[in-house]
Amino acid sequence: MSVNITFAPLSRLLTAVCAATLLAPASSIPAQALEAKWCKDAHIRFFVGGAQGDAFATIVYNGAKQAEADLGPKVDYLFSSWNVEVMTQQLREAVAVKPDGIAMMGHPGDAAIMPLAEQAAKAGIKMIYQxxxxxxxxxxxxxxxxxxxQDEQGRALGAxxxxxxxxxxxxxxxxxxSFENENRGARERSTVAVLKEAxxxxxxxxxxxxxxxxxDPNLAIPVITAALVNNPDVKAVGYSGGQMLGNVPTYMQAAGKQPKEIFNFGFDTSPQVVEAFKGGWVQLAAxxxxxxxxxxxxxxxxQxxxxxxxxxxxxTGAGFVTxxxxxxxxxxxxxGLR
Structure with a gap:
């Protein structure tokens, strides 16, 4: 199907637009946009992603709670401990409940989410991913x-x-x-690619x-300690999230390392990551x-x-913390805001 468009002179278009704007009555603006708690009748299911209290999930949760307080919707919060199978099952259950909208973490990936997104679309559920x-x-x-x-941030961090x-x-x-995860692992795969290219x-x-x-980032202590003992000439270690990055002092001390002896870098900020910067244990975060x-x-x-x-x-990528x-x-x- 073809569409024919006739362009009016710019001056005439501007005059028409300005006149329409000046003459439009205030009542033409949706009333909901002028009210406090204008989203109070909406029901939303929100995926926080991690476990209650973990460094990254806490900040996500704080942002969501602020939006709930500002706008007034009913929000159900789902914690998944970053387990993609749990997330997928929770999404299946969320679609079955038929809320007005779902804010979903994308960790399970395209293949796992696709059939559930189709069901949500047929049910008229609004979706957004984070x-x-x-x-x-x-x-x-x-x-x-x-x-x-993911890809852009991973490459930038590596460089x-x-x-x-x-x-x-x-x-x-x-x-x-999470190298095996098609979607989630793109960030770290890109970091690795840049390092190998160099x-x-x-x-x-x-x-x-x-x-x-x-x-629980302490669970990684044996793995990290063994990796550093087996590879004593390692000059840099990259971590996949703020939970592990904030635990770098524990990892380095367990491996017998001193501040700044190894260049530790990764993603995200948190109170723990800030303390690690102060102590000289962490040198870079995206x-x-x-x-x-x-x-x-x-x-x-x-909206x-x-x-x-x-x-x-x-x-939402905001550059580097150094x-x-x-x-x-x-x-x-x-x-708990950044």
């Missing part, structure tokens, strides 16, 4: 994405680590990640798919603003449900 993008699902059934761009640590061809590094030898260690290292990943999905679902607006896509600037985010991190 933290891990699932482009195939969004292309098929719609929905927005709030979070960092920054090389520069700041002075890594050169032949150096060895360890990188932790000629580094990279030892990849896979995070457990059940998410226990994120829920910030993805999890508070935004809590607040914006609920805001946009309300879709109540106002009929479209899904939004927001890259020994030179960590104090800028320190207070926000201590408050």
């Amino acid at each position: 933290n891990v993008p699932i482009p195939k699902v969004v292309a098929a059934f719609g929905g927005g994405y709030i979070g960092a761009r 920054e680590a090389i520069k700041r640590a002075g890594l050169t061809a032949g150096d060895r590094a360890i990188v932790f990640g 000629g580094l030898e990279v030892i990849q260690i896979s995070d457990p798919p059940t998410g226990e290292w994120a829920s 910030d993805q603003q999890p508070f935004q990943q809590g607040y914006l999905p609920i805001l946009n679902l309300c 879709q449900i109540v106002l009929g607006l479209a899904p939004i896509n927001v890259d 020994p030179e600037n960590y104090h800028v985010v320190a207070k926000l991190a201590e408050q």
Whole structure:
């Protein structure tokens, strides 16, 4: 089907638009947008992702709770301990309940979420995804994405680590990640790719798919200690999340290392990560603003449900936290906001 469009002179169009704007009565603005708690009649299910109290999930939860307080929807919060099988089952149950909207973590990936997204679309449930993008699902059934761009952020972190640590061809590094997960693992796979492109030898260690290292980072102590003992010439270690990055002092001390002896880098900030920067244990973190990943999905679902607006896509990646600037985010991190 072809569509013929006739363009009017710009001056005439501007005159018409301005006149329509000036003459439009205030009543033409949706009343809900002018009211406090304008989303109070909406029911939303929100996936926090981690376990209650874990460093990253707490900030996501705080953002979501702030949006709930500001906008007024009824929100059910789901904690999954970063276990993709649990998330998938919880999504199945959420679709069956038929809320007005669902804010879903993308960790299970396109293949696992696709059939459930189809069911949600048929039921008229508005969807938005956070933290891990699932482009195939969004292309098929719609929905927005709030979070960092996994591939881009992973490559940027690898390049920054090389520069700041002075890594050169032949150096060895360890990188932790969910490498087998098609969607979630894209970030760390990209970091590894950049390091290898620079000629580094990279030892990849896979995070457990059940998410226990994120829920309790102390469980990774034996693995990290063994890796460092078996590879005494390692110059840098990359971590897949703020839970492990914040636990770096424990890992390094267990392996008999001193502050700054190894260049430790990874993703996210938290009170623990800030303390690790202060102590000289952590040298670089990529910030993805999890508070935004809590607040914006609920805001946009309300906009879709109540106002009929479209899904939004927001890259929450905010650059790097370093020994030179960590104090800028320190207070926000201590408050559970960043």
